[in-house]
Amino acid sequence: MPPETPPSTTPPSSFPAPTFSSVKNVRDLSSVPGSPILPNRLYRAGMPSDSCASDVSLLTAQPPLGLGVTTLIDLRSATELAADPRLSTSPAYSPYTSIKWSSKRTLRESLPPRLKIPDPSLPRLDRATGLPRRERHFVSLMDEKRYVAGTLQRLTKTSLAKLAAAAPGAIVSRRARARGKKVFLDRINNGGLPLLNDLILQMAAKGIRYVLELCADPSRHPVAFYCTAGKDRTGIVAAVILAYLGTPAEAVVGDYSLSDGVYKEMGDDSAMVGALKQRDLDPDVFLKAPPEVMRQTLREIGEHYGSVExxxxxxxxxxxxxQRLRKALVEER
Known part of the structure; x- marks a missing residue:
């Protein structure tokens, strides 16, 4: 762990505070106490699909009228995207070129040929506007198959035996299918958010790396990354960045906990959590963001990997x- 970077002494940003009307859980990561990230570099958020006109203006207008977000990173699964009725019609997305990430490609290989540039230090300008080119990257960090596979790996021998006992009759017996499903869901609900975070860290490794590569490119700033509520997958990416840059652990925990009431604000009891439908999960476990969850996640990063680095x-x-990430986020330019 590198020495803790002291809090930024940069004066308050001239950019407007991210006070969105319809988009939930938006904040500049420079606002986290002790964060060395400079203002208007990185934002975390809930999905902007339901943006009203004022939200669209705040998201896309150039400073000082708006945030002028150049890069959107959508962390949702294909299932969640398919369930979003405004995925292609929301005016929030219209200024952005969509790019679908593939886990089999690097950042540069994932870009369509017409978007590639020979020198990453050259400005990436839109020919029509002369402004930095806007991109929306789809980077699914957790889908149903990964979640199921990861949870099965963590089932105890006793639970596996119960699951195997239910499996032979599962095709013909509704009761057997229900027993098998209960064993699986009990493991998910008992593991709760720490299990979800652990699975994201392990199984979404390539996607997280891709997101960090985008964040480390100054020509793509400001960057806003989001999932459905901006709580779990978004929270993991934010925590990894903040922790690496030396933000105090309790400040990282505090930032995570600000998402605690976001699902209530959304009024969405069927929201996707970890790419599984909410009706299958315990809402008292998965709709909240208690501080102990992030404390445990940070502890487990140390125990499982040794350090954030x-x-x-x-x-x-x-x-x-x-070093590129640090320079892009904390140095004046």
Whole structure:
């Protein structure tokens, strides 16, 4: 762990505070106490699909009228995207070129040929507007198959035996299917959000690396990354970045906990959590963001990987990459 970076002494940003009307859970990561990130570099948010006209203006207008977000990163699963009726029609997305990430490609290989540039230091300008080109990257961090596979890996021998006992008759017996499903869901509900976070860190490694590569590119700033409520997958990405940059652990915990009431604000009892339908999960477990969840997650990063830096090595985001990220986020330009 590098020495803690002291809180930024940069004066308050001239950019407007992210006070959105319809988009939930939006905040600048420079606002986290002790965060060295400079204003208007990185935002975390809930999905902007339901943006009203004032939200669209705040998101896209150039400072000082808006945030002028250049890059959107959508962390939702294909199931969630398919369930979003405004995925293609929301005016919030219309200024952005959509790019679908593939886990089999690097950042540069994932870009369509017409968007590639020979030198990453060159400005990426839109020919029509002369402004930085706007992109929306789809980077699914957790889908149903990964969640199921990861949870099965963590089932105890006793639970596996129960699941196997139910399996032979599952095709013909509704009762057997219900027993098998109960064993599986009991494991998910008992593991709760710490299990979900652990699965994201392990199984979404390539996606997280891709997101960090985008965040480390100054020409793509400001960046806003989001999932459905901006709580779990968004919270993990924010926590990894903040922790690496030396933000105090309790400040990282506090930032996570600000998402505690976001599902209530959304009024969505059928929201997707970890890419599984809410009706299958315990809402008292999965709709909240208690501080102990992030404390446990940070502890487990240390226990499982050794440090945040070691975790970043694990996902292939090495020292040189980390220095680019630090420079992009904390240095004036």
């Amino acid at each position: 070691a975790y970043l090595d694990f996902i292939g985001f090495g020292e040189e990459d980390r």
